[in-house]
Amino acid sequence: MNKLADHVWARTFPNLGTDPVPVDPCISDEYFHREKEKLFKRVWLKVGRIEEFSGPGSWKLKPMPIWDTTIILVRGNDNRIRGFHNTCSHRGNRVIWAEEGRGRSRSFFCHFHGWTYDTQGQLTDVPQEEEFFDSFKRCDNGLTPVAVQVWEGFVFAHLDPQPPQSLEDFLGEAGTRYSGFPFGEMTAVYSYRTVLNCNWKVAQDAFSEAYHVSTIHAGSFPDGFAAKIWDVELFGPHRSSAIYMTEKGPKPTPVASLAHRLGTSSIAKPGARTELPPRINPRRDPTFAFDLAVLFPNFLVHVMDGLYFTHQFEPIAVDKTLWEGIQYFRPPQNAGERFSHEYGQVLQRNAWLEDTATMEATHAALKSGAKKFMHLQDHEILIRHGYKAVDDYVNG
Ligand code: FES
Ligand SMILES: [Fe+2]
Numbered sequence: 231m232n233k234l235a236d237h238v239w240a241r242t243f244p245n246l247g248t249d250p251v252p253v254d255p256c257i258s259d260e261y262f263h264r265e266k267e268k269l270f271k272r273v274w275l276k277v278g279r280i281e282e283f284s285g286p287g288s289w290k291l292k293p294m295p296i297w298d299t300t301i302i303l304v305r306g307n308d309n310r311i312r313g314f315h316n317t318c319s320h321r322g323n324r325v326i327w328a329e330e331g332r333g334r335s336r337s338f339f340c341h342f343h344g345w346t347y348d349t350q351g352q353l354t355d356v357p358q359e360e361e362f363f364d365s366f367k368r369c370d371n372g373l374t375p376v377a378v379q380v381w382e383g384f385v386f387a388h389l390d391p392q393p394p395q396s397l398e399d400f401l402g403e404a405g406t407r408y409s410g411f412p413f414g415e416m417t418a419v420y421s422y423r424t425v426l427n428c429n430w431k432v433a434q435d436a437f438s439e440a441y442h443v444s445t446i447h448a449g450s451f452p453d454g455f456a457a458k459i460w461d462v463e464l465f466g467p468h469r470s471s472a473i474y475m476t477e478k479g480p481k482p483t484p485v486a487s488l489a490h491r492l493g494t495s496s497i498a499k500p501g502a503r504t505e506l507p508p509r510i511n512p513r514r515d516p517t518f519a520f521d522l523a524v525l526f527p528n529f530l531v532h533v534m535d536g537l538y539f540t541h542q543f544e545p546i547a548v549d550k551t552l553w554e555g556i557q558y559f560r561p562p563q564n565a566g567e568r569f570s571h572e573y574g575q576v577l578q579r580n581a582w583l584e585d586t587a588t589m590e591a592t593h594a595a596l597k598s599g600a601k602k603f604m605h606l607q608d609h610e611i612l613i614r615h616g617y618k619a620v621d622d623y624v625n626g
Contacts, residue, residue: 239462239611246614250603253596255617256429261624262548269527269623270296271389274397276529276542277378278303278385281417283311287334287349291316291326295546297389301376302326302338306349311380313387314351314373318342325373338373347373381405383413384529404468404525410507411533416558420575422582423554428593430528430545431616433553436585436592437530437541438522438612440473446588450581454480455519458609461512467526467619469612472510475517485573493562493570494536505535524612526619536560539578549593555582 240248255261277292289304300316302325318325323342326333337354338347346355351373356362377388379397382405386397398405426433436442443455453476461472482490489495504514510533511518520534530541537559544552557575562568595601606614 237608239608242462243464243611243615246611246618250605251614251617252603253601255620255624256432256593257548257597257599259548262429262545264624265545265620266296268626269620270545272623273527274379274386274388274393274400275527276384276525277301277313277387280311280380280383280385280414281419282332283385285334287336288332289326289335289338289349290332291328291330293330294387294389296544300324300330301387302373303378303385303387304349308350311378311385312349312351313376313378314347315376317374318345319353319371319373320345320356351375382408382411401468401525402465403463404465404470404523407463407465407470407509407523408507408531408533411510411538412505413538413558416538416560418559418561418571419556420559420571420579421554421556422579423552424586425546426551426553426586426589427549428551428589429548430543430551431620432593432596433551433586433589434524434528434530434541434543434616435613436588438524438616439610441607441609442585442588446584447581450577450584451480453478456517459522459612461510461521462611463509464615467622468524469526469615469619470521470523471612472521473519474515475519477517479517486577489570489573492566494559494567495570495574506533522612524616537574549597553586 237248240246278290282288282290283303283305286305286307286309289302291300291302293300302314302316303311304314305311316324316326318340320340320343323340325338325340325347327341336349340346344355344357345353348354353368353371356368375391377391377393379386381397381401440455440459441457443451444453444457456474456476459471460474461470463470506521510521518534520532523531525531528543528545532539537557539555539557541553541555546552557578559571559574562571
């Protein structure tokens with residue numbers, strides 16, 4: 231019997247092969263160094279949401295350890311969001327004196343000697359300017375920029391101020407697939423984050439398949455979701471798929487039934503799916519749960535009717551990753567909807583605790599060197615594609 235005949239994704243994407251995948255890229259310092267230099271410093275990375283920049287002067291200070299810097303993102307008087315290294319042009323002090331944070335100001339004042347920059351990064355004031363020499367010009371000494379562009383309200387940055395590819399071109403069809411989803415209406419936010427002692431790919435892989443649901447999530451989602459993924463599409467380094475519920479669907483508890491009745495609360499709520507762009511749940515199947523997309527390299531977007539959620543896995547070191555999971559709802563209009571959201575976000579929090587609980591132990595076990603390869607099954611195709619996409623940058 232030709233077993234491969236049953237393997238829908240291996241047949242659909244034969245160039246990805248079926249071999250075991252080496253674990254070395256998850257534990258090798260040398261591979262991590264190359265990921266940093268050849269991948270993360272050369273692609274667009276998501277750094278925020280447009281709602282975080284409510285008006286001119288709104289800023290966010292964001293550490294970017296994978297770029298060896300911290301950036302200031304700020305909305306200028308012209309309403310454009312720009313990004314700059316948090317490094318003073320005089321002698322390199324931090325301009326915003328913090329590790330991270332948010333605020334609103336008309337200018338940025340370096341506390342060391344008082345150089346001042348406006349929200350467009352231009353140097354506007356230099357105490358005792360007459361003591362400097364002819365080689366110094368204010369206009370050449372603004373803050374050092376990074377590139378910033380926005381896709382569907384997600385703010386992305388590129389370390390190169392003149393990136394070789396626009397964000398739109400970088401995302402390509404993976405971006406157009408989501409056009410029309412009302413991300414901008416869903417501004418009620420619940421977020422969780424922590425630093426995990428594992429490689430960023432170990433963390434991301436745990437969110438890139440449904441094979442683990444019946445075991446890891448036996449408590450949160452008993453018998454709720456099918457273990458297979460469907461509607462897989464690969465777009466260059468990006469990828470997407472869909473998760474469906476089982477035929478029976480999750481058996482709601484009394485409190486889940488109440489939450490489902492009162493509002494759009496949870497990925498485990500069965501029912502009609504209506505506001506999705508046409509390529510997501512294209513058959514309008516009522517068992518559709520949510521879309522699972524990986525926008526390369528490290529940003530996951532999941533959409534369904536009435537809510538979306540994201541994950542990001544920011545590498546800090548070969549064995550250290552900042553994970554952040556965020557759920558977005560439409561602002562609740564009444565107490566029932568608020569209750570429904572709280573139910574949904576707490577359920578999701580529990581599931582994310584179940585997911586993240588595996589990661590540090592997995593990394594430690596891989597680091598032992600006991601196993602050189604991992605065996606991926608057909609419905610772990612997103613993970614298989616992920617390792618190839620990273621390797622294309624690292625060894626390309
Ligand atoms: S280092 Fe910033 S003003 Fe001197
Ligand atoms: Fe999970």
